[in-house]
Amino acid sequence: MIELYYWTTPNGHKITLFLEEAGLSYTLVPINIGAGDQFKPEFLAISPNNRIPAIVDHEPTEGGDPISVFESGAILLYLAEKTGTLIPTAIRDRVEVLQWLFWQMGGLGPMAGQNHHFSQYAPEKIPYAIDRYVNETGRLYAVLDKRLSDREFVAGDYSIADIAIYPWIVPYERQGQKLEAFPNVQRWFATIGTRPATLRAYEKAEAFKNQAISVEQSRDLLFNQSANSVKR
Ligand SMILES: N[C@@H](CCC(=O)N[C@@H](CS)C(=O)NCC(=O)O)C(=O)O
Incomplete structure (x- = not known):
């Protein structure tokens, strides 16, 4: 059984998408990041970066003590290797998936995250910062669009690369993007959006909607972190 330490954010959705797709049994442990649950010692013990998602696998393939994993890319890779699904085995195919997984982890995720921050949450609107991240997000969408021009999914069959990106x-609207400008991304997005596992994963998130805390109430907690938040 997998315990998923989860909140209803893009990085949280990655793991419910995988678990629903692979049909693994799991339980959700809500970590309400607006309420500060990510700083609780029991969560930090498995996720020292005070970020969701994290998992604990109580039945590791090789037996023994439970294994905990933080960082969504590492979790996807761990689960794909554990189950032998959503990642190809042939080395050439596998490295294609890994490249696009890392592209999401090192590029699209952080850039779109800063885009959300400066476009939606920053207390002052800083045009330079907004333009910088909206443009960079657009550049990354164009890279993805080109990649999808001659294939259905990002790398071979539907894989952890698609799951990380979706x-x-x-x-996309909050990121200042229009999908019509990226027709291959639009087609790919619609295909993934109708997969039964995708629908189930996003349905799971609905149960937590009423626990969401407004950005205004959690602003200090989320956007005022420093070395002191880790040291205390
Ligand atoms: N690189 C990390 C990023 C995780 C991340 O940023 N998680 C956010 C939610 S999407 C979070 O937990 N934020 C809590 C906080 O900022 O304190 C991953 O992919 O797992």
Whole structure:
């Protein structure tokens, strides 16, 4: 059984997408990041970066003590290797998936995250910062669009690369993007959006909607972190 330490954000959705797709049994442990649950010692013990998602696998393949994993890319890779699904085995195919997984982890995720921050949450609107991240997000969408021009999914069959990318395209409007400008991304997005596992994963998130805390109430907690938040 997998315990998923989860909140209803793009990085959280990645893991419910995987678990629903692979049909693994799991339980959700809500970590309400607006309420500060990510700083609780029991969560930090498995996720020292005070970020969701994290998992604990109580039945590791090789037996023994439970294994905990933080960082969504590492979790996807761990689960794909554990189950032998959503990642190809042939080395050439596998490295294609890994490249696009890392592209999301190092590029689309952080850039779209800063885009959300400066466009939606920053207390002052800083045009330079907004333009910088909206443009960079657009550049990354164009890279993805080109990649999808001659294939259905990002790398071979539907894989952990698509799963990592999809939840970061869901909020495209908040990122200042229009999907019509990226027709291959639009087609790919619609295909993934209708997969039964995708629908189930996003349905799971609905149960937590009423626990969401407004950005105004959690602003200090989320956007005022420093070395002191880790040291205390
Ligand atoms: N690189 C990390 C990023 C995780 C991340 O940024 N998680 C956010 C939610 S999407 C979070 O937990 N934020 C809590 C905080 O900022 O304190 C991953 O992919 O797992």
